Amino acid sequence: MKKFLIAASTAVGMSAIATAPGFAYTITGEKDAWLYDNNYGSCGANSTCLTNDMSRLDAILGGNSSAPGGNVELFATSEGVTLANFQNSGRTSIEGTVAGKSLTLSSLTYSDWFDTGSGVTTQYGANNLANKWFNDFYKAAGLETTLGLAAREMAYAAYLGDNVKGFQRTSDPNISYVTTSGSDLLIGLAGHYDAKAFYSSMLGPFGSLIKNGFQVSEVVKVNYGGVEDFLYSFSATETNLLEVGDGKSHSGNYEVALKGVVPPAASVPEPSVVFGLIGLGGLLAAKRKQQQAE
Template sequence: MLQTIKRIAIGASMVAGVSALATAPASAASLTNATIGGSAASDYLVYGVSGSQTVEIPNTPANVQAVLDGNAASPTGNVELRASTEKGTFTGIDFLKNTTLTGNIAGKSLTLSSLTATDWFGASLNTTYGANNLANKWFNEFITKAGYGVFVGTGVATSYFNAFLGMGGFQASSDPNISYVNQNDDTGLISIGLAGHNDLKAAYASNPKYAAFASFLPSGFQASEVVKYTYEGKTDYLYSFNATNSGLVNTDGFSHNGNYEVSFQGVKVPEPSTMLGLMAVGGLFATSKRKSQKTA
């Protein structure tokens, strides 16, 4: 009887220990084995950090992995997918190709991608305002955040949409700069940092290509680029209209100073220490049961 009580007490102690492990502060898993691919696999840039500036560094696998190891409080650079989207040589044919970043996070494969014309406008490439596609959904949110929600679905919004389309605004919003990918071990939530402009109006105003549209935006307006993700058989798009100051800025004075964190629910994977604890408790009670049966 005394031995049985001792075994129960030890088991309870181990369960308490496992419970403590389970309620410990959450740690985060990061993306590993990062590789670049897609139909435009060579069209990317890697930015490292020098002081408080982001600077272009060589496109090597080691550099791609290294700049993704930060977080919202301390980004360590970024990888820009489909970097040529804003160049004058970028054509409609180019807009049908993508650049991807694929890696493993908590044992699961995750692919992040730049956007193509098909992603925005559908297989029929319908560029009409009012069409049922991502371009219209995103643009209506864009102008609503800018304070023009009252015009959604009207001729005024049509003119805004056509102006944005004509200046290459969708292409410019298709080349996400991935600064980090982390997963919360407790909740399974996967967070992705998108390095962008802390003030999109100021950035647009500095570029003759977009300057006319800048007057349409309020001061300090924030909007991230869009990233496409594929995870566990699901594909979707992520973007944000709220940034935090990244503490960094590119040498152009306007880029990478805003951090837009987007997220989606990933598969929660138990921590190894918790699994080992549960296995130990299971083994203890199995042994206790066998001994009790022998005694009986």
């Protein structure tokens, strides 16, 4: 697995191969972001700590699935936003370059969730991301088996309500890392390894019926070289980390992916090959000079 957190270009010179300086990630948009560091300063190896030190942004995003480390929470104040105010909320993004293509990772907006392509509606059953995601969530939580489809509309209404702020709270992904594997772009999302307790409080009377060991990530909007998608997961691995503030968050790593989008790395000759070509060029030039003199 090869990391491309720092984009670079290569050039072959007459006597050396040079690598361009790295590209730094930046926070753009509303800049409503919180940075959580790991094993840095007063934060131990098994903890994540709120730091908000922007100079640590690239380092925080430098992990992988085996060691996700810290994370950056986008739209960090989402839990206090009512549905009415959500309509006017902007997005917060991380921007960078991976393998020569621009990458933008963003929090979600009201229109991301509720736009049908012909209008915006919070109605249950509409053809939008909110209903698609909630159907996936409902099934993954075991509620489809326990309650049946008839109760799904009531559960959706509970999740939508301002007493829960469910969609707002699912709009604030915690980005742990970006890596590539072959042609796949991989993104780590920090969350709860066992999310039942967290989501039980968000579904009213239905919450207690969520299956044990339920896992779910927040949603991230990804645009990589013009390829755009909303990514989320219902499968996590343990991080062996806990956020010091609540002692619960960041225990699970949810890896999501855009498949087949990363271009192959530029082919750069080994130094010995370069010098060999230079030597061959010199011999050919000498041969031509000799022929011209005869």
